[in-house]
Amino acid sequence: MTTAQATALPSPTRVGLSRGRIELRQFFRQREQVIFTFTFPAFILVLLASIFNGTYPDGVSVGQVFSASMIGAGIVATSFLNMGVGVALDREDGTLKRLHGTPVTATSYFLGKIVLVAVASLAEVVLLLAVGMALFDVTLPTDPGRWVTFAWVFLLTVVSCSLLGIAISSIARGAQSAAAVTNVPYVALLFMSGVYITLDALPEWMLRVGSLFPIKWAAQGFRSVFLPDSMAVQEAAGSWEHGTTALALGAWCVVGLLLCLVTFRWTNRRG
Amino acid sequence: MDAITVRGLGKSYGDVTAVAGVDLAIRRGEVFALLGPNGAGKTTTVEVLEGHRRRDRGEVSVLGEDPGTAGRAWRARIGIVLQTANDAAELTVRESVRHYAGYYAHPADVDEVIERVGLTEKAGARVKSLSGGQRRRLDVALGIIGGPELVFLDEPTTGFDPEARRQFWALIRSLASTGTTILLTTHYLDEAEALADRVAVIVGGRVVAEGTPATLGGRSQAKATVSWLAEEGPRTMLTDTPTALIAELSRGRELPELTVTRPSLEDTYLELIGETR
Ligand SMILES: Nc1ncnc2c1ncn2[C@@H]1O[C@H](COP(=O)(O)OP(=O)(O)OP(=O)(O)O)[C@@H](O)[C@H]1O
Ligand SMILES: [Mg+2]
Numbered sequence: 162m163t164t165a166q167a168t169a170l171p172s173p174t175r176v177g178l179s180r181g182r183i184e185l186r187q188f189f190r191q192r193e194q195v196i197f198t199f200t201f202p203a204f205i206l207v208l209l210a211s212i213f214n215g216t217y218p219d220g221v222s223v224g225q226v227f228s229a230s231m232i233g234a235g236i237v238a239t240s241f242l243n244m245g246v247g248v249a250l251d252r253e254d255g256t257l258k259r260l261h262g263t264p265v266t267a268t269s270y271f272l273g274k275i276v277l278v279a280v281a282s283l284a285e286v287v288l289l290l291a292v293g294m295a296l297f298d299v300t301l302p303t304d305p306g307r308w309v310t311f312a313w314v315f316l317l318t319v320v321s322c323s324l325l326g327i328a329i330s331s332i333a334r335g336a337q338s339a340a341a342v343t344n345v346p347y348v349a350l351l352f353m354s355g356v357y358i359t360l361d362a363l364p365e366w367m368l369r370v371g372s373l374f375p376i377k378w379a380a381q382g383f384r385s386v387f388l389p390d391s392m393a394v395q396e397a398a399g400s401w402e403h404g405t406t407a408l409a410l411g412a413w414c415v416v417g418l419l420l421c422l423v424t425f426r427w428t429n430r431r432g
Numbered sequence: 433m434d435a436i437t438v439r440g441l442g443k444s445y446g447d448v449t450a451v452a453g454v455d456l457a458i459r460r461g462e463v464f465a466l467l468g469p470n471g472a473g474k475t476t477t478v479e480v481l482e483g484h485r486r487r488d489r490g491e492v493s494v495l496g497e498d499p500g501t502a503g504r505a506w507r508a509r510i511g512i513v514l515q516t517a518n519d520a521a522e523l524t525v526r527e528s529v530r531h532y533a534g535y536y537a538h539p540a541d542v543d544e545v546i547e548r549v550g551l552t553e554k555a556g557a558r559v560k561s562l563s564g565g566q567r568r569r570l571d572v573a574l575g576i577i578g579g580p581e582l583v584f585l586d587e588p589t590t591g592f593d594p595e596a597r598r599q600f601w602a603l604i605r606s607l608a609s610t611g612t613t614i615l616l617t618t619h620y621l622d623e624a625e626a627l628a629d630r631v632a633v634i635v636g637g638r639v640v641a642e643g644t645p646a647t648l649g650g651r652s653q654a655k656a657t658v659s660w661l662a663e664e665g666p667r668t669m670l671t672d673t674p675t676a677l678i679a680e681l682s683r684g685r686e687l688p689e690l691t692v693t694r695p696s697l698e699d700t701y702l703e704l705i706g707e708t709r
Contacts, residue, residue: 170504190522256520263507264507427484
């Protein structure tokens with residue numbers, strides 16, 4: 162009888178997708194949080210592009226460069242910050258504990274989170290592109306190769322940053338502390354990765370530190386998608402470095418996954 | 433077969449010994465209540481049985497499996513009502529219950545469960561707008577939606593108004609009448625008396641007494657207190673043979689204000705936890 166019931170349990174995939182629906186519903190009902198998550202990068206983009214104006218050779222505006230970089234920063238927010246705080250909150254308010262007492266597996270829970278992050282990140286990209294196109298002459302690439310680049314940069318960024326967010330949520334003591342331990346490195350790295358400041362203004366050591374983390378590679382990847390190839394010389398390495406980008410983001414996926422597997426807990430209390 | 437057997441269960445948090453050798457045997461279909469003062473180790477014991485916490489010592493079998501290693505299929509057979517949770521604030525009551533129903537192979541009917549816990553009028557309301565007692569009723573609904581064989585309830589009626597408590601008792605009785613095994617903890621002795629087939633009293637991580645509510649701590653054999661109004665004023669006597677005493681006293685007369693009482697469950701309980709302090 163036990164086995165008959167086991168085979169009849171809904172599959173982890175089905176439960177995961179159902180969790181995805183419920184995660185989205187809960188996320189989009191928290192209006193202030195939604196507005197903040199989505200408009201904050203757009204708001205900073207408009208500010209930055211108004212402070213630093215000017216054009217590069219080939220008529221590329223500073224606004225265009227910031228728009229492309231901000232897409233990278235935006236999806237790091239919808240993945241890394243969203244997961245770091247979201248999972249810590251699920252641990253604090255009893256969501257995870259309750260799930261642990263049901264047939265829901267960790268796989269289904271994370272599948273739900275993946276759906277949430279994927280939808281939120283795509284929405285973020287659409288919003289930032291809309292702002293960039295409306296205000297800063299950003300144009301959508303027509304070359305399919307660039308969309309391929311877009312797809313893998315998007316995927317690797319979202320996966321690596323979600324995993325890192327989940328890992329950091331386990332290290333944090335609670336949701337409050339998770340908000341701090343995710344936001345501080347995030348904002349610091351936005352500066353060091355040339356998202357908030359043009360690359361030529363950054364000291365060498367900051368570039369070095371920035372290039373250890375995913376944000377720099379995400380931002381550079383999206384610049385390679387949305388800026389003409391003549392802009393590659395403006396990068397620290399003088400080229401788009403697609404190989405290194407894939408390698409760096411891929412390595413963070415592996416590190417993130419390992420950290421998750423080692424640190425994941427269903428409750429805040431140990432024991 | 434027993435639904436739950438526990439032998440020599442022990443659990444410490446650092447220097448604090450929360451459970452120090454608990455033995456329990458809970459039969460299938462039984463309603464079993466754990467009583468005990470704050471910090472006695474009730475939640476710790478129950479959470480070990482639920483698979484939420486790891487034990488340090490002892491043997492535990494819940495529905496034939498070790499909760500420390502049991503899998504999905506086992507979790508589908510138990511229902512847990514948490515002592516503290518405030519998740520899913522943005523969902524409505526019905527959305528939550530329906531979503532949880534989707535985790536199980538043979539869930540109960542969503543609206544029927546909402547009705548059974550008395551939340552029909554709040555079915556469309558956001559969880560965050562519920563009162564404390566309504567929130568607990570939702571917890572109960574989520575605990576029973578999967579049609580469990582065994583339900584754990586940790587202080588399920590804390591914060592309920594008297595009417596809601598009666599409703600809840602009726603719900604537990606109806607679950608029990610369909611053969612569901614129930615393990616609950618409570619601080620309300622009337623609740624234990626009304627619901628439980630058997631109770632155990634835990635003090636300082638140990639079971640100090642176990643039995644039916646009527647016989648706990650030798651309650652049924654305890655001396656009866658006979659009180660009446662004599663000519664000199666009110667009188668009270670403790671006796672093993674109240675019938676004989678009254679016959680002798682009255683000799684056919686009416687004894688004014690006559691009462692015969694045995695210790696209440698609360699008296700017995702307070703005596704039990706007092707002895708061990
Ligand atoms: N996670 C924990 N970390 C450290 N100590 C704990 C933890 N959980 C419980 N304790 C301690 O273990 C003891 C037993 O706690 P437990 O929660 O099991 O008691 P309880 O009988 O459920 O009490 P109550 O009636 O107040 O709910 C207490 O001394 C408590 O302080
Ligand atoms: Mg407790």
